[in-house]
Amino acid sequence: MLVKQSLSISDIRVPAKRGKTLDAARRDLLAEDLIEHGQTTPIQVRSEGSGYILIEGLHRLEALRLLGEIRIDAYLVRARQH
Known part of the structure; x- marks a missing residue:
């Protein structure tokens, strides 16, 4: 069962490969919605x-970072490394 936690954005690392998929326009629209x-x-x-x-949740993370937030709601999952 996943339990929602509030984490510090600065403690979250984005893998380089995933970071390359960031669409700035989508992030900006999401920031407005947030x-x-x-x-x-x-x-x-x-x-x-x-x-x-x-x-x-790359776009959610980056949208909140853009807005100057320091915490984000997250699910901690057990996932195998690729």
């Missing part, structure tokens, strides 16, 4: 050392 409605869907991360690795 201002109006807040974060409704948590991102997904896995634990790595003292931080976390992003699995799902």
Whole structure:
């Protein structure tokens, strides 16, 4: 069962390959929606050392970072490394 947690955005690392898929226009639209409605869907991360690795939710993460937020709702999942 996934449990929603509030994590520090600075503790989340985005893999380089995933970061290349960022669409700035989509991020900006999502940031506008987050201002109006807040974060409704948590991102997904896995634990790595003292931080976390992003699995799902790049645009949500980057939109909140763009807005200057320091925390994000996330699900901590157990995922195998590729």
